[in-house]
Amino acid sequence: MGYSLDFGWLRDAAGAIAHGAAMTLFLIACTTVLGILISILFAAARRSRYGVLRKAVAVYVEVIRNTPFLVQLFFIYFGLPSIGIRLDPIVAAILAMTLNMAAYTTEIVGAGLDAVPKGQGEAAYALGLRPRQVFVKIILPQALKVIFPALISQVIIMMLESAVVSQIAVRELAHEADLLQARTFRSFETYFVVTLIYLALSMAIRRLFVAGGRRVLGAGVS
Amino acid sequence: MIEFTFWDIVRNLVFATRWTVLLSAVAFAGGAAVGLMILFARISKQKWLRRFGSGYIALFQGTPLLMQLFLMFFGLPMLGFRIEPWTAAALGLTFYASAYLAEIWRGGVEALPLGQWDAGASLGLHRLQELRLVILPQAFAITRPPIVGFLVQLIKSTALTSIIGFEELLRTANAINNATFEPFTVYGLVAVIFFVLCYPLTQYARMLERKIPAH
Numbered sequence A: 001m002g003y004s005l006d007f008g009w010l011r012d013a014a015g016a017i018a019h020g021a022a023m024t025l026f027l028i029a030c031t032t033v034l035g036i037l038i039s040i041l042f043a044a045a046r047r048s049r050y051g052v053l054r055k056a057v058a059v060y061v062e063v064i065r066n067t068p069f070l071v072q073l074f075f076i077y078f079g080l081p082s083i084g085i086r087l088d089p090i091v092a093a094i095l096a097m098t099l100n101m102a103a104y105t106t107e108i109v110g111a112g113l114d115a116v117p118k119g120q121g122e123a124a125y126a127l128g129l130r131p132r133q134v135f136v137k138i139i140l141p142q143a144l145k146v147i148f149p150a151l152i153s154q155v156i157i158m159m160l161e162s163a164v165v166s167q168i169a170v171r172e173l174a175h176e177a178d179l180l181q182a183r184t185f186r187s188f189e190t191y192f193v194v195t196l197i198y199l200a201l202s203m204a205i206r207r208l209f210v211a212g213g214r215r216v217l218g219a220g221v222s
Numbered sequence B: 001m002i003e004f005t006f007w008d009i010v011r012n013l014v015f016a017t018r019w020t021v022l023l024s025a026v027a028f029a030g031g032a033a034v035g036l037m038i039l040f041a042r043i044s045k046q047k048w049l050r051r052f053g054s055g056y057i058a059l060f061q062g063t064p065l066l067m068q069l070f071l072m073f074f075g076l077p078m079l080g081f082r083i084e085p086w087t088a089a090a091l092g093l094t095f096y097a098s099a100y101l102a103e104i105w106r107g108g109v110e111a112l113p114l115g116q117w118d119a120g121a122s123l124g125l126h127r128l129q130e131l132r133l134v135i136l137p138q139a140f141a142i143t144r145p146p147i148v149g150f151l152v153q154l155i156k157s158t159a160l161t162s163i164i165g166f167e168e169l170l171r172t173a174n175a176i177n178n179a180t181f182e183p184f185t186v187y188g189l190v191a192v193i194f195f196v197l198c199y200p201l202t203q204y205a206r207m208l209e210r211k212i213p214a215h
Helices: A010-046 A051-065 A069-083 A089-115 A118-126 A131-168 A173-184 A187-217 B006-042 B047-061 B065-079 B085-111 B115-122 B127-142 B144-162 B169-180 B183-211
Strands: none
Touching: A010 A051, A010 A089, A010 A131, A010 A173, A010 A187, A051 A089, A051 B183, A069 A089, A069 A131, A069 B144, A069 B169, A069 B183, A089 A131, A118 A131, A131 A173, A131 A187, A131 B065, A173 A187, A173 B065, A187 B065, B006 B047, B006 B085, B006 B144, B006 B169, B006 B183, B047 B085, B065 B085, B065 B144, B085 B127, B085 B144, B115 B127, B127 B144, B144 B169, B144 B183, B169 B183
16 A cells, blocks of 8 residues: 555656647547538438438448447458558548548438528529528528537547547547556556547537537537 | 457457446446436526536536546546556546436426426425426436437447456457457457447437437
């Protein structure tokens, strides 16, 4: 007994931790942009006239939602090279995160699209807008406003889950923690500090999105 | 070198699955017990208890499960406990599950009309009786779909315990992969097994959702 906590290593480690946090933010930023774009496409595909397209998206969503992210990551990073697709760890991480998040956000975006009253689209058509204009200018903004809180939560969940990409040696926050604790032998303190940083990041991301959402989508975003 | 046929791989993975299932069950049961206490704190009349409850939930929902597992694994020995991957995994997932279950149930309790509390009080029930006889049965009933949904999330989360050294499905897969160099087959099969575990539950949750009328 008599273990005493020691945070003396923190001063030298600040640079590495900041670097890791920046990588985590980079990963989640890429994932958010790509994931939301893909889920808008997939949500539209799920409501298209083509049965094959509807089925394909449904299968994709079920497969991703019913398997662990870590297994998906290993399959992409370790499994795909054996059929000739070799990916850089960072690319593999972004691909896995995007595919994972899009399976959840496709449902969310879809629910948002369904929540926009039909009359909105009909009114826009009556004013002479083309189908694409109706979707981008009338339907989508209203749908996004409804689903914004759910989208933020999903982004934060993905950011927290991105800690496991440390397992394929992407140098993000969790991986920097692994390296640090191997050097300092202060495992508990290292993971404690890094956990607090994750907590701060998730609160910061929520604030940022709410503020950004208010500006872009107007009032009423929470 | 040992030769693995495809069926050897399947057999080993299926055997390892029992640890995944057992860990999920233990974490769910433990999470329900701890979660119930957190729920009581969260809806307590005492302000500091409510604060504690919401802080607990925010802490576990706002940090990565992987970090929580590492903190269990490295933190408990400092308190003088001898800890094995199994204990760290079970405890870590229990606390993780308790936060989510408490939050889901809180939603259920708050969705009930306030008249239910009043009705309980007018029958002369005290608070604990009100909870046990009136509020919780209804709250549990209307939150069954999200609870089953969370069970799916919990089963998937057990994969993370492979990282702290618990021999469940994914860790066994890593070992087999190191011996066979067939990652495509091995991780593909792991995905299939998880899918077989989770998909029926997902469908069940969906069925419940359709059956329970919205309030």
